[in-house]
Amino acid sequence: MANSPIASEKLREVIHIHTDVIKLGHSLGDIIQLVTDRTLGLVDADGAAIELAENNEMVYRAASGIARDHLGLRLKRKNSFSGLSAETGKVMYCPDSERDPHADREACRKIGMRSMVAVPLIHGDTCTGVLKAMAKAPEGFDAGKIELLELLSELVASAMYFATHFNDSDIYYQATHDPLTSLANRSLFMDRLRKGTASCLRSRQLLGLVMLDVDDLKLANDRYGHRLGDALLLEIANRCTSVCRSTDTVARLGGDEFCLILTPIKDRKEIECFLKRLKKTLAPPLLFDDIKHEVNTSIGTAVFPEDSDSLDQLIETADARMYEDKRNRKASKR
Numbered sequence: 001m002a003n004s005p006i007a008s009e010k011l012r013e014v015i016h017i018h019t020d021v022i023k024l025g026h027s028l029g030d031i032i033q034l035v036t037d038r039t040l041g042l043v044d045a046d047g048a049a050i051e052l053a054e055n056n057e058m059v060y061r062a063a064s065g066i067a068r069d070h071l072g073l074r075l076k077r078k079n080s081f082s083g084l085s086a087e088t089g090k091v092m093y094c095p096d097s098e099r100d101p102h103a104d105r106e107a108c109r110k111i112g113m114r115s116m117v118a119v120p121l122i123h124g125d126t127c128t129g130v131l132k133a134m135a136k137a138p139e140g141f142d143a144g145k146i147e148l149l150e151l152l153s154e155l156v157a158s159a160m161y162f163a164t165h166f167n168d169s170d171i172y173y174q175a176t177h178d179p180l181t182s183l184a185n186r187s188l189f190m191d192r193l194r195k196g197t198a199s200c201l202r203s204r205q206l207l208g209l210v211m212l213d214v215d216d217l218k219l220a221n222d223r224y225g226h227r228l229g230d231a232l233l234l235e236i237a238n239r240c241t242s243v244c245r246s247t248d249t250v251a252r253l254g255g256d257e258f259c260l261i262l263t264p265i266k267d268r269k270e271i272e273c274f275l276k277r278l279k280k281t282l283a284p285p286l287l288f289d290d291i292k293h294e295v296n297t298s299i300g301t302a303v304f305p306e307d308s309d310s311l312d313q314l315i316e317t318a319d320a321r322m323y324e325d326k327r328n329r330k331a332s333k334r
Helices: 005-023 028-042 081-088 105-111 143-165 171-176 186-203 217-224 226-242 268-282 311-332
Strands: 047-054 057-065 074-076 092-094 115-123 126-135 206-214 249-254 257-265 286-288 291-293 297-304
Touching (some): 005 143, 028 057, 028 126, 028 143, 028 171, 047 171, 057 126, 057 171, 057 186, 074 081, 081 115, 081 126, 126 143, 186 249, 186 257, 186 297, 206 226, 206 268, 206 311, 217 226, 226 249, 226 257, 226 291, 257 268, 297 311
Antiparallel strands (some): 047 057, 047 126, 092 115, 115 126, 206 297, 249 257, 286 291
16 A cells, blocks of 8 residues: 555645644644545545544534535434444444444435445543544445545544643533634534424424624734734624523634524514614624724524424525625615
């Protein structure tokens, strides 16, 4: 393998991934997402995920490719292929999910994979989860690709060690929270959205989704520096949290994008009343280092299951309404 030009190229890619991981510092959520994204090209996978072992479940905490829409997915640890890898601490290869008795066929069909590799992530003396690569076709991975995945798993495990060694919070907190605002990140947001919608279906109640985008954050960073930009994001996080209940979730999905899950709500009127409180709370300018900076946000909402009973469509609906709000406000300023 070492003499193969292809293998040498792939090994160099592992080194590049390692370098990029170092640049991210101790932001574990960003690190595991970067690794899953880069796994696709490294081993020619159709999908990739990092699943953490949380109590009796394996939870998708980072996902790419065909697995991306399943971020936050929970599988029973006992009955899953990944759970077996985490339990034994061994690399597991499934050449065909339709034939392997250890594979959850229903979950595999839902994602669209036929073969997969699960490589354990060993942190200290404990296996905290697995790095999984997925292929749409059977026999998707050879020995060389599995060896590359093992190298990647060591990189992730090392990142987990340093992230927790220099931080009081544990792996699970860091993998599920935004390092700047301490809000839920995209992984935890999807996890809670899945749980919230399932609960609302059982109780026949509604769930409100609020997408929020910070206008002109890049302009603020360019004009005043990233200290003001970070202060603005923190202030918005705090203001959003201040108007939410303990049953609600405030998440930062990345960059200038926030999302709120309101659960449960009685009707659409309740979310309209909430929006009035939210907009009033967000309206005052930010005072930072003698700078008075106007806070402008674009907001869109959707209600589950009235607008859609599909999570993807629900998010798309709220997102589209947010951009419509942005366009309307820009037009009104002309």
